Amino acid sequence: MLGEFEYLLLTAAARLGDEAYGAAIREEIEEATGAPCSIGALYTTLDRLEHKGFIKTWMGDPSPERGGRPKRMVRVTANGARAASAFYDAVMRVSRGVAWSAK
């Protein structure tokens, strides 16, 4: 079963589609969680997900706003989509009949 941060990363990458890369995924996660996302956690999780076969990464083109440095592009694989879906289903099932009020 995926970890919670792994799920957040996979979902953010899936939403971003062709524009999924390190900084963009980080921004998506920070917006969704309202908490800062560390570069260390992000990149080590990217490696872990790639090792499990849930994503594929490659170096993209550099750009001036990145000081001429390339991006690490991310694409969710079919296995990754299945894992994220299983996690989502599990969360939905276990949450049945439970309402968490925002404090």
Next chain:
Amino acid sequence: MEREVTPRGWWAVDLLCALLERDERAAVCGDLLEAQASSGRALIEVGGLVIRRQAALWLGWRPWLALFTIVVPLGFLLSLSSRWFSDPIAAHLWLYVRLGEWRYMTIPGWRRDVIEAATIALVGFAALALWSWTAGFVLARLSRRAWWTLGLVLALAIVFTVGPVKNAAISLTATVRVLLVLLPLWSGLRSGITGKALGTVRTITLAVATIAVTVFMSRALEGSVTYGWLVPPQPGPDGIFGTEDDLRPLWWISLVIAWPAAYAFTNSIRGTASRRSR
């Protein structure tokens, strides 16, 4: 290829990023620039990633092998030998400078003593430099990605295991440690992480030189562990291999300190053989 631009004040971030793999370095620094992170924030973020990467390496066996076969034994031996080679030499130097005069060089006995002291000093210092360089080289080869943490631990072990003599009129320990141990160690590490072969002639020269100085200084090395003094080399094979009443039980210490040179030699031979077979 687009030229990389680094903002002012990011020199510390760049330095820390150098500890990451090339692609990751570019991607991480690019992400931080795109997010317009301050240099302080970038330092914290990159530092966090560097620590995570290094910690993950220690889950493997290579850093542990390097730690227990090089860092611990050679850190200890280089610390002891750098202190106990340099301070007796400094004492001799102090005596010659304070009491000697150039005209004494016409006296054969004095001249012999000076030549002997100078030879032991030069060979001893060469030994320290060669042991340190080969240790750094092999450390980087055994664990290329953890080289800087292991190198740092080795450097700290060398500096702090044994301190210099207190209240000595003259002490060369700190100077010798910097110039003849830490700088060669750094040079060896940098050569080791490039992954390039040393070249047959260079490797043979290195191996022969290291073995020769180790044999010459083996007694001094054992003396620095047992007596805490530079025991000068004794003439003849008995001085090297020991006698019936002086078995030299610590003779194996010389193997411990010289094994990186043997590793570098066999590594280079293997590299040359595989290049020829292609």
